[in-house]
Amino acid sequence: AQSVSQHNHHVILSEAASLELGCNYSYGGTVNLFWYVQYPGQHLQLLLKYFSGDPLVKGIKGFEAEFIKSKFSFNLRKPSVQWSDTAEYFCALILTGGGNKLTFGTGTQLKVEL
Template sequence: AQSVSQHNHHVILSEAASLELGCNYSYGGTVNLFWYVQYPGQHLQLLLKYFSGDPLVKGIKGFEAEFIKSKFSFNLRKPSVQWSDTAEYFCAVVNTGTASKLTFGTGTRLQVTL
């Protein structure tokens, strides 16, 4: 069964600091990868996705993620965080053979201080 590991459970950064959140998955087959974000009091929403092609994908609000197949990783990055980026971030993977189950990591709570 596939699994997703997010190593950082709680990250605190000052505004303008750079961000990198780790995500590793266990499945060796073909996968699609996602980062979802949940702002306080809001629903989960898609930040970015990787299906194929360029392993560096850009999402909304200046976020990007790099798919490194050899490392089974899909780390999320942002060069300069803002206070409004305070949220919980979830990495998720779907095995393209299952066509149904999106498997989430446990999430990383990001707190950006002024």
């Protein structure tokens, strides 16, 4: 069965620091990859997604992620974080042709300090 691993459970950064959150998946076939974000008191919302083509995808609020197939990775990056980026971040996948059910990682809690 497929799985998603997020190794950083809690990350604390100062404003303007660069961010990279790790995401690795386990599955031998083709997948579609996502990053979701949950701001305090809000719903889960889509940050960015990768389906095909350019492995570097850009999302909202200056976030980007790079799909590296050989490493089964889809790390999330942002060059300069803001206090408002404090949130929980989830990596997720859908199996291509396997229906639209998301498999999520355990999440990374990011706290950005002023």
